[in-house]
Amino acid sequence: MNDFFKLISPTDFVALFADFAPLADEIVPLGAARGRVVAKPLTSNEALPPFSRSTMDGYAVRAADTFGCSESETALLTVIGEIAMGASGQAFSLRPGQAVRIWTGGELPLKADAVVMVEYTQPFDEQTVAVFRPVAPGENIIRAGEDYAPGSIVLEPGSRLRPQDLGVLSGLGITSVPVYRQPRVAILSTGDELVPAEQTPPPGKIRDINSTSLAALVEEAGGRPLLHGICSDDFDRMLAVCTEALAEADVLLLSGGSSVGQRDFTKRVFAAMPDSELLVHGVSVRPGKPTILARQGNKALFGLPGHVASALVIFTCFVRPLLRQYSGLGATLGLRTIRAITAEQIPSTIGREDYVRVRLTAREEGQSPLATPVYGKSGLLSPLVRADGLLPIGRDVEGLDRGVECPVLLFP
């Protein structure tokens, strides 16, 4: 009996990733840090903003001087000067009854606690401005340190850097960041029927699809794909190519090249690699049952099913969480999930977790979208192209009725 049938559950599969350590950290400049994952706490050494600033064009005032003023009873304030943009406001200190002309973003003068918008003022004479709407203390200003106080933690380890995060770091003068190294993922397609996508396949051959879709999936998940092309179904050749590819990588993805009996072939290649250990040979999911996982120290080797849709689903459910584990994000799917309603009855077989490809149709506002299954053999990609996400149906569930609520994992 071939040991395809020693199936591991998807949960047990993902649990294995806890034994893979996140990769070491490295320092990268801010310009190259988008999407990278922070490896150490980032703390502000200074206040942001560094000084109290006006958020409007107008007059910096002592708010109390404007209390009770109105259109019929204006407050008359003496204008003692103007703070040019980029000049320090500390050149002025307001005494009661005084104001200073200020622009959006300018540093407040000493003793000022609010800004009156220019629209609510009128010049009275050369040195006096009439204010006809009162302001409260703190109005129209951002206080020093209101964004971040000195010593506060700005980003915790495990944060994936988004544009707004990078903006804050640059505001604080943190121009390089410690981040986890990106996992390097060697991608190898195998099968004597495959030719590179640039070539016109002769009869009996097809173009390599998996290399391209897997490389894009790796990039999207924050890894760095290393393409190794196509390898023929030859044990010695494959052992040499896999060994060489893994030497430069953290993960090896080997897709196809081995139906049933020949699956042992991938297993034998992985087993023959120095210091390797076989962890999984078959997982109870559909599509993608004939999946192999081996490790070599902290490196992982995946034997992915050759069928194009199966390879994609297995990447999403298993390779992606491992890449996240290496990147410091934890072994999670990292996909957005939404609640949807099944548009029709969806059958499923007991014993295997089904990942049904579904298309979502919006309904009226406030209502969950409808999930319609897009059926198709796992050798076809068009169902995945038409689908918006995957609807997991548990191992012990026989199927879903029409009209039931279900979670849908959205494709990234």
Ligand SMILES: Nc1nc2c(c(=O)[nH]1)N[C@H]1C(S)=C(S)[C@@H](COP(=O)(O)OP(=O)(O)OC[C@H]3O[C@@H](n4cnc5c(N)ncnc54)[C@H](O)[C@@H]3O)O[C@H]1N2
């Ligand atoms: N008698 C049985 N046959 C098969 C079984 C089974 O249990 N008994 N399992 C089926 C299932 S399920 C899957 S999934 C596949 C597993 O396929 P392999 O991983 O062994 O890979 P291949 O046989 O090489 O490929 C299958 C299919 O995919 C095409 N392929 C492979 N690589 C690529 C690529 N890079 N780009 C495009 N297409 C690729 C290949 O030409 C085959 O058509 O086995 C079933 N068979």
Ligand code: MOO
């Ligand atoms: O398990 Mo296969 O991956 O159904 O096509």
